[in-house]
Amino acid sequence: MTWPFENDTGAVVKKLAKRSLASEKRRNLMVVIAVALAAVLISFAAILSASVAQIQRNQVADTYEAVFTGVEADHVAALKDLPEFARVGEYYLLGQEHSEQGYNASYVYCDSDMIHIARSQMELVKGALPVQANEVAVSEYFLSAYGSHAKIGETVRLDTESFRGDYTVTGILSNVGEKEGNICAVAVSKAALTRWGGFDPAGYRAYVHFQNAEQLSQEVMTACCRDIAARYGLPHVGMNSSYFAYASKSIDFAATGGVAALALIGGYVVIQSIFRISVQDKIQSYGQLRTIGATSKQIRRIVKKESRRLGGVGIFLGVLLGVLGGLLLFPKGFHGPYYGLAVLLTVLACWFMVSVSVRRPVKIAAGVSPLEAVRFSAGQERVRSRTKRIRLNPVSMGLENFRRDRKKAVSIAASLSLGGILLLIVSSVVLTRSPEQAARLYFPNGDYKIYLSSEQPEEEIMAAGNPLNDGLRREILSIDGVTDVLVTRQSLHAKFGTSAGTGAGMCDALTDENRQEVEAALVSGAMPADVHSVLLAASYQKDLAEMDVGAAMELSLGQETVTVTISGLLDPARGTSNGHGALGLDSVALFAPEELFWELHPEIENFDYSWSIVSDPKKAEPVEAGLQEILSSRSNLGLDTIGTRIAYEKMQSGLIFGSMKALSWLIFLFGVVNLINTTLSNQMSRKRENSILRSVGLTGRQLCRMNICEGLCYAAFAALAVLLIGLPIAVVVCREVSRQSFAGEIVPYQFPILEMSLFLLVLFGLEVLLSAWTVSRQRKQSLVEQMRAVE
Structure with a gap:
């Protein structure tokens, strides 16, 4: 706002900001890349959530209720x-x-x-x-x-x-x-x-x-x-x-918020570092403006205009790429209002990130007096005072260059380590909950299961003569490699409910063999004390509050109905993961005493629903081929294999953890942008300094070693931060994932050697390449040209 008694200097400020932008193309590019990267991550995460919700709505729209x-x-x-x-x-x-x-x-x-x-x-x-x-x-x-x-x-x-x-x-x-x-x-x-x-x-x-x-x-x-x-x-x-x-599914703002938080943190660190270095390089220019009458407010407005223009370009490019990516990957999930909301949230979040990031650099630029600005020389940052003399060599000089600006060193190490910490956590979780371990929960005794699979009700199949009988058992045991056949489930399809609501699912018989396992899955209440007491999966109680411990409900096993009491609620995931197929649609919904099965269906002699086939792992192929041949002539039976379950778990983990790993590397790119900008800035600001060192005898190889040593310090501190911060978090997260996935069992922590080795290789390799490249650029100019350079 310009008061009536003030001169309107807006046009001058605008021209100065435009000239400043034209003079710093490298900085402009780095800022635009950082802002665009943050905008891509945020917009794509929001559009992904919106598209998934829309696709799910489309799947049920105009279908059936x-x-x-x-x-x-x-x-x-x-x-x-x-x-x-x-x-x-x-x-x-x-x-x-x-x-x-x-x-x-x-x-x-x-x-x-x-x-x-x-x-x-x-x-x-x-x-x-x-x-x-x-x-x-x-x-x-x-x-x-x-x-x-x-x-x-x-x-x-x-x-x-x-x-x-x-x-x-x-x-x-x-x-x-x-x-x-x-x-x-x-x-x-x-x-x-x-x-x-x-x-x-x-x-x-x-x-x-x-x-x-x-x-x-x-x-x-x-x-x-x-x-x-x-x-x-x-x-x-x-x-x-x-x-x-x-039909009424909303956008998952939790996942989008998590990605946005990581992107905003990474972008904040990088953009602030870039503008701080830019301001330091132009302190003398700001001092000259101050000497001819520019005020602190005008200097502040110049820097803010630069950040807004660069931020606007970066936000536009990032949102454009994020939206195009969402349309290409999820064309059926397009929803105009949701996409518009995602774009609006991205613009606001990134604009806030840019505004906050430049506050400190703007304060530095506006707060320097003309005399301080003239005396300031880029590349001559305040260095820690030393209490003793050091022996000069390329290594010690590289260490001193690393120590000369603490804020810059911390900024680079933080931006580089953020992606590494996330990668360490995600990779550790993948090793903790491997597809093989997750699949083994469904196959604790063998690699194969045979179960009733028919549209005909189980009680009708069993009453007519259960195909899971002694004759089938003998056929299976005759297969080369099969060592045992175990009854894992005795079950019937059940319908149950109260006046407030109903449900349906598989009801398993509670026997002496599985009582201990079922009791371990109990979350509330007690085990059945009489024949008319049952255990219900806790998920049904969440949907129907009336189905709680102590409540009475109607239970139908086939055509027979009886009133039962819910004695306890259980979590089927705690050791009773017994569904068949990749989705496990026939997982247990409730347990009833075995005596209730005999009471309601005395005509059935065998309630076996599922068998586990124990076999020699070395003879997997002949065993599976033999089972397929036996079942080919029996239409009421299905075969479930651990290989099918492993493939499903790999697909699921690939979608979830693969996307998280990709996010980790994208966050790491913030650090790469910061590192490249800092390296190029050092090349420009220390050009005269390096030429003086070369003029007094420092060889090109020693100069290269000095730069490489400084760069490796950034990489070493980033790697140390990943281990000190990321490792404890990864251990805690893996313990919780293990406890939730394996019924309270804590799996020993495994360090992701492969992923972190790749991360360190990229990190240190990038530092070496950048350091060597800066030296090669300086060698193309003569010492005289470099010493005459005006900083």
């Missing part, structure tokens, strides 16, 4: 006529059958509404759904691998147990994960479904999508579905938890 299971075709037709529903999808899962050609065919029936609802999993990309009994819609993978590249209207041959013969292709499906699992989706017509030998008229599912679903709460939809189920006598209705979790 509830599913009615065990209904008949007439019930589905009645639901379609209800005004509450905008869309009702009719679905029937026939199950998987093994083909003689080697693939597993997954047979389904669905109508056009169901195809729309399930489009994120299975999409009709061409053609139409089948109508006649001899028509099918098959996947692209099936046609390319087993269907001789047939087209719509042509015939393909199926050779499974229930469907065998030539069928006309009416449509082509795109199904998720087919190639990886060698499972081919085949959609059959309703005519073919009703002729199928295993057809159950009450085996349909109805997936419903409400009118104006965005305006209705979960409680309203749940109550409405229960009223409809009671009105039509439908056996069960389940709510789509994914829909309610993702």
Whole structure:
């Protein structure tokens, strides 16, 4: 603001700032890079969070909120006529059958509404759904691998147990994960479904999508579905938890805030260091301005204008790169308002970072008197007083150069070590929770599991004769390399709940063999004291507060229902990680005494649900091949291997920890920018000083050694800071990760030798290269030219 009695010197200040910018291209470039790097990190982190949330919302948008299971075709037709529903999808899962050609065919029936609802999993990309009994819609993978590249209207041959013969292709499906699992989706017509030998008229599912679903709460939809189920006598209705979790999902500000904090700290250190060095180099120019009448306020405004222009350019470039990166990597996650919010937050955060970073340099520039400015010489920073004389040599002179400016040394070491500390912590966590160790939690006894895998209810399979029987056990034990077969789970699918809410999941039998393991997973309450007491997974209690210790609820195991009391809550992750497949969807939801199983289902002789196959690790290939051969003729059984679990854990750790390692190296780049700027500044400010040393006998090799020694001091102090600060933090973090991941067990800490060796190699190698390069640049000028240089 200019008062009426003041002269408006804004134009002069603007011109001086513009001239200053034109005279320091190196500094300008370093500041722009530092600001742009911070803006890229912050904007990309914010856009990543926004894109992931939007993609998850897109997955459930206009899909379904509830599913009615065990209904008949007439019930589905009645639901379609209800005004509450905008869309009702009719679905029937026939199950998987093994083909003689080697693939597993997954047979389904669905109508056009169901195809729309399930489009994120299975999409009709061409053609139409089948109508006649001899028509099918098959996947692209099936046609390319087993269907001789047939087209719509042509015939393909199926050779499974229930469907065998030539069928006309009416449509082509795109199904998720087919190639990886060698499972081919085949959609059959309703005519073919009703002729199928295993057809159950009450085996349909109805997936419903409400009118104006965005305006209705979960409680309203749940109550409405229960009223409809009671009105039509439908056996069960389940709510789509994914829909309610993702439909209103918000941006993960915690992760974005963490990345922003690291970026702002790194940017602050670097930008302040760059401007402080720039101000020191131009102190004499500021002094000349002061002698001709410039005020401290005007000097302050000049430096601030420089920082704002450079900051604006850096923010623009960084935001542009961050947004483009988000659009390229997550094109389906674009959301205009969220992207705009991410850009706005990035601009505000980076503008704040630049403003704070230049406060100290601005104060230095404005606070120096004209006389002090004229006497000041860049490169002649205040050096610590020495109490004794030292012997001059390239090493001691390099050490003195390192000690001459403490603030600069601390700034460089801090900016270099920040990325190293983060890299040390992340790499240590990766070693603590390796994919192999995480997978072994699911396979404590062997590398293979055989379990019931069928759309048919477990109690029906077991009542008809559980395939996990003595005959199968003998076949498995006959495989070369198999040493034992252990029963790991006795289980039935259960439905449970109170008047306030319901849930569904696997109910495992509490036996003498697993009692100690289950008790170790108990988080509250006590073990069951009678046959009608159960243990419930704590995650269900979080969603339904009524399901707490001491509460009564209805428990259905198959068609039989009984009232039970919740005696305790447990954490399934504490030693009871027993789900199958990569996602473990059939993990235990609750435990009930074994006697309750016999009470409700006396007709079942064997409740075995899952077996662990103990084998010789040296014979892994013949064991797995033998198990695959045995199970190929049994459609109700599935095979789970530790290799599948390891691959899944590697994918998960690669996504999480890989991105964290990339962030570590990006933070390290702040230090690299600071180091390059300081090295180049030293080259300019010490040009006359080095030429004088060379004129009195210092050789080029000694000058190189002196510069390398100074540079290695920066690297050594940065490495020391990484060890002194990062190592204790890494040990504490790894202990907590180990305790959470391995049911309280503390895994010995492992130092990430490979990652830190690479970090030190880059750190020290960069110092040597920069030091050697500065010396080579100085050698290109004669001593006379360097001594005449005006600083």
